[in-house]
Amino acid sequence: MDFSRVELTPQQQSFAGVVRATLGQLMTPDVREHERETGDGFSEKVHLALAERGWLTPAWPVSEGGAGLDPICQRLLELELERHDVPDITAGTTLLVWTAVEKFAEPELRGKLKAGVAAGTARFCLGYTEPDGGSDIAAAKVRAVRDGDEWVLNGSKIFTTGAHNCQYTFLITRTDPDLPKHKGLTMFLVPLDTPGIEIQGIRAFSGERTNIVYYDDARISDRYRLGGVNDGWAVLHGPLDEEHSIGDGEDGLADLSIGRHFLRPLEAALDSAIGWARDSARADGSRPADDPAVLARLGRVATEIEAGMCTPGPMGRVKGSLALVEGAAELIDLTAPLGVLSPGAPGAPGDGSIDYAHRFAQGTATYGGTIEVFRTIIAQHVLGLPRPGYPGSKVFLPRSRAAAGTPQS
Amino acid sequence: MDFSRVELTPQQQSFAGVVRATLGQLMTPDVREHERETGDGFSEKVHLALAERGWLTPAWPVSEGGAGLDPICQRLLELELERHDVPDITAGTTLLVWTAVEKFAEPELRGKLKAGVAAGTARFCLGYTEPDGGSDIAAAKVRAVRDGDEWVLNGSKIFTTGAHNCQYTFLITRTDPDLPKHKGLTMFLVPLDTPGIEIQGIRAFSGERTNIVYYDDARISDRYRLGGVNDGWAVLHGPLDEEHSIGDGEDGLADLSIGRHFLRPLEAALDSAIGWARDSARADGSRPADDPAVLARLGRVATEIEAGMCTPGPMGRVKGSLALVEGAAELIDLTAPLGVLSPGAPGAPGDGSIDYAHRFAQGTATYGGTIEVFRTIIAQHVLGLPRPGYPGSKVFLPRSRAAAGTPQS
Amino acid sequence: MDRFELRRQDFSLDENQEAVREAFAEFFAKESPTSVVRAAEPLGYDEALWSKLLGMGVATMSLPASQGGDDATLVDLVLIAGEYGRSLSPVPLISHVAATRLLSRAGAPTEILDAASHDERIFTLAPQPVAAGRPQLVPDAAIAPCVIALADGRLALYAAAAPGPHVPNQGCTPLAWWQPDHRSEQYELATGSGAAELFAEAVREWKLLMAAALVEMTQSALGIAVEFAKTRETLGVPIGTLQGVAFPLTEVAIAVAGGRNLVRKAAWTAQYEPGARPELALMAFNHAVRTATYGTTTSAHMQGGLGFTVEADASLYFLRAKGWSALAGDPAADLAGIGAQLTGAVAQS
């Protein structure tokens, strides 16, 4: 057990200084405004600037375009990226997909992409979910049909976040509809400039942008296949497990909870509410902070944040989301009506951070699978409860409704 | 819409006076102490005294042993029985079962029992649940096998509340294990003095007593069969629907919520907490009622009680139970440590009514089926959601575990 | 309070009440589909729609006939407010009706009441007593030039030349910062304890009407989620067959059913036994706020990622659940008021 401050070597201290100074310079008002407007989770300027320093792939050796950072400096960088609110959704999905590309891509493609990933010019997004498919990724219906040395893709994917800023999407397709559900799948790394691919933006009410990607007789070379034909589920598993679980975290440096970052907007909202409680006055001249009932409600949110940080793995994911959903609603009530003011509105506490937390919160209950999916994982893998036998959990059943690929809102 | 006080005629006013005086006299300290000790929900003395006045069957004509009360007087009587905390569990189950007996018993038996019900000497309890069967009543495994003009019963029932104070149990049995689940059932009104029947008490942590009833080659005459052989589900339906739904309630007099009575102990606990808030002093000399945070928590419980009273039918049942479960826990916290003091303990607010509400609460989430059963009813019948296809919901499957009738705790 | 008192428990609507409800349900369904709601964002005001609604007599129907009204009851008003909530219409219905009723009770002159009943000026209510030198956020004040406020124990109508600038907010309502301006035209409505009582009653009415709107808004959001759960499949079954989906939806249905009846009971009691149980309106509001928060969150969530998108109608409800309920201040503060009523009530009994 150890929760102590990490003692830094002089080199590490100096690295920390460089990181803070660099990120401070990179995160200009323009970049923040661009992110607020687009909801992209991506700034090409910042992305390339991080690449220049090897910070997109910080653990890779310098010779391969990385920064060769030790675990402590990696963690320092991670924390400072969070502190500076650097838009890094696309950087994250790229690294997630890379683990599969590294393992399954043919050597030439792999080599080319490795350089591109480090340089920030090869960026990947996740082509998992389908418009009528929800969290049941293995029910994918986007068809890939072989035609000589090529594959023809048809169908559509939704929530392909960052597609419009990426060069490739990590696509799960159905190559054999007659095989059992998990067996007829094949993974591809599809170049997004392929003719027949159309990207359409969708906005979430948090302001985040994601996409529907349509595949209309899009033809790609077989070299973009990752792993064997009909062996896609195994290929997908690495990145999916990483997204669903804690990663390594064995060095005692990483966050315990994979929902840790969900708590960040709640911390910002809580700090805004604390500021409001300390600095504003009620009609009778007293401060909200003088009222024990206000303090108790702040204390409750803070307790839930702390509990969220202490909840491990997929349990932490559920807890992080629920703490945010409930905490943000409570802070809106507490500061009402100030809490519903939008970012930029005059008088909004923390420039709208409470309003933002409440809007952002709802997405965290679906990212990478709904919290119900995670609850099912916990029920079966943590508690050892028996697995229910749904008709579709074992075999692939053609859906009776909605033809494959029809988007639905 | 009408929530007005009911204007009473002089006759009704006089009746109200008689009821209050009578119940005030009947509910002696001895009766209350007996109820506290036994948890029976029954006092023979009180039961027979009510019978004498026709108040067990208040709507029946006086000529049939009832009191011939108009709806307003019936409702007055009902409210005063609640106000005086008259132990009436067995009176309730008796009337519930009577609806089936009246419809399905052969004339001679029916006639005899009708007189007995009104006189308080024929009392019925519910033989529905089995030790390993839970809320799935239709999965009943207690066997009834025909032998000439008799039936031989084997197996056991649990939660047969009041069995030790009743003459008959309304028993659901399996008469044909080969038919689909709901089709092989037959109902009997079983005399509890039949050889081979053994009643064993179980205490709930609320203090309530219920029973396991064992049937070991108990033989009863076919005249105790209610309805056709293998037609038991239809016979059961009347009393079950009554237990699960609102009854008539169309006269604008009855409680809207079938969970209304679950709220009574919470109201008592709330009143105790209000008394504590008004009358006790903190270390600094202030009263809890001077603290807005205390007032807010009292206000929250009161709001939930009011919402519970306003929630109709089976939804009210779920709401009543949840309001009680959550409200009682909150009142314990609020008054802690006083709230955990037992009835009779020195200094216990409301003589332990907060402690009691918390213990009693948990049972309300299972009475007459768990709240999950009621949620399923609401999902399908109120919201119109599709019915899940569980293996056991359509056909009767012999269980792999636990032989029929083995009690399990 | 005698918890065993024999009272009627009739929550049903009579024919006239049902007719009122249906008329406004039809109006909003026809005139204010979600496309109209979206088109009015971010200000949350559709002048033409408001004009049509005033044409239905909504502003003054509940005033006494002597003041140009139709003697409609608070029960009628909560039915109308419910239909308004269900439709999310971009009109200042609740503020304007609560303010108009306050003007009437305070004996405001006919010309002011006339202005409220027609399409001339929008009236609203500052929900908090004025603290000198400190502006407050006032619902609908970005479109209403006329604000009723309690300042230094004096209740007055402040009529400015123009409403204040809109403050962008989650619920897309015409919220604005406001404070008494000595240049505005003023009309004194009441002073002393009468002023405070009139003000408190108006705020309670505002909350009661908002409670009705929030409950029915949640019913709408629930309806969308139930339809989704019936048709959307996962693992080969409609998601509505899964208890993890069905049970939260039943929880919403339970809250809506109870909340709706609580609103009715509070409205009936305020109408027919005024002053008897002032806490009922606050209970209805507090319960409705929680219902709307949980209900619209659940509705959006049960539609997965789709429910999180702007184009899903679920988003409209979700954003207004807080965007509306927060307008009158911290809804939890009312709980202390309810508690005070209870501890006092017990003292009297």
Add this chain to the structure above:
Amino acid sequence: MDRFELRRQDFSLDENQEAVREAFAEFFAKESPTSVVRAAEPLGYDEALWSKLLGMGVATMSLPASQGGDDATLVDLVLIAGEYGRSLSPVPLISHVAATRLLSRAGAPTEILDAASHDERIFTLAPQPVAAGRPQLVPDAAIAPCVIALADGRLALYAAAAPGPHVPNQGCTPLAWWQPDHRSEQYELATGSGAAELFAEAVREWKLLMAAALVEMTQSALGIAVEFAKTRETLGVPIGTLQGVAFPLTEVAIAVAGGRNLVRKAAWTAQYEPGARPELALMAFNHAVRTATYGTTTSAHMQGGLGFTVEADASLYFLRAKGWSALAGDPAADLAGIGAQLTGAVAQS
């Protein structure tokens, strides 16, 4: 507080800590099965068991070696308290340890500490400052003749000839009414602000240890419910396959996992960075109380009617969740203390 500070996040137990935990887990499993718990009802005290537990050195192991201790840490103590909670043992472990540590910190003479470490006298702590003339309920005071209390800014040990009469309560603990008695032997431990600080720290430690006990008690209750859900069938399937059963149980598992780690973090911080984040212990306690309430209620409920019977072990946990956590007063009151810490902390940063 810098929310982006680089700190280790290592929640694991080292070998020694694991050995401590295992030793006490074995002790309680062997010496205190639920039959022992039931046999000690309603008082909640088994003298022979307590004597054996003291024999393990539990009372003074965390004192400095100079005071006859083994320098065990607060981390060790929360592990022990956790195993105690898991077993529901009828012993005054938490009060006695918290009181003993307070005596040690206050520099109590050796003979008093000796009495605490052996099987002579049970010590406990009055959780609220004494209000003159008003008795308070003190945990374990029905078996502990020695009570440490803060009265008029003075911290003192009151040693009576005999403990007070037992007050029957939901959790079957040795609760008693108590107030300082001028006839008791008294020993002054501290005065002034030092006294208040020592007292506050002891109460925090009591809550931290109780938090550990409540979390692990909930784990035990969860385990029973999970076993039931695996084997019990309804409608032809094990009930644990139904989301309406499985999801609430995952909710409990999540609360237990987070609560356990929060206790560890609070213990570590109090041990190694004393005074740095005093609110952590209160957070751990408040979270543990809610976890135990929800967790034991859910455990009992998932066992249907059976879980509501006295003979089901689920009942033991359910009754103690509140019976234990209520002992130190309203657990929600700590939230205001946490909030005060936060608003102050922000002012300093």
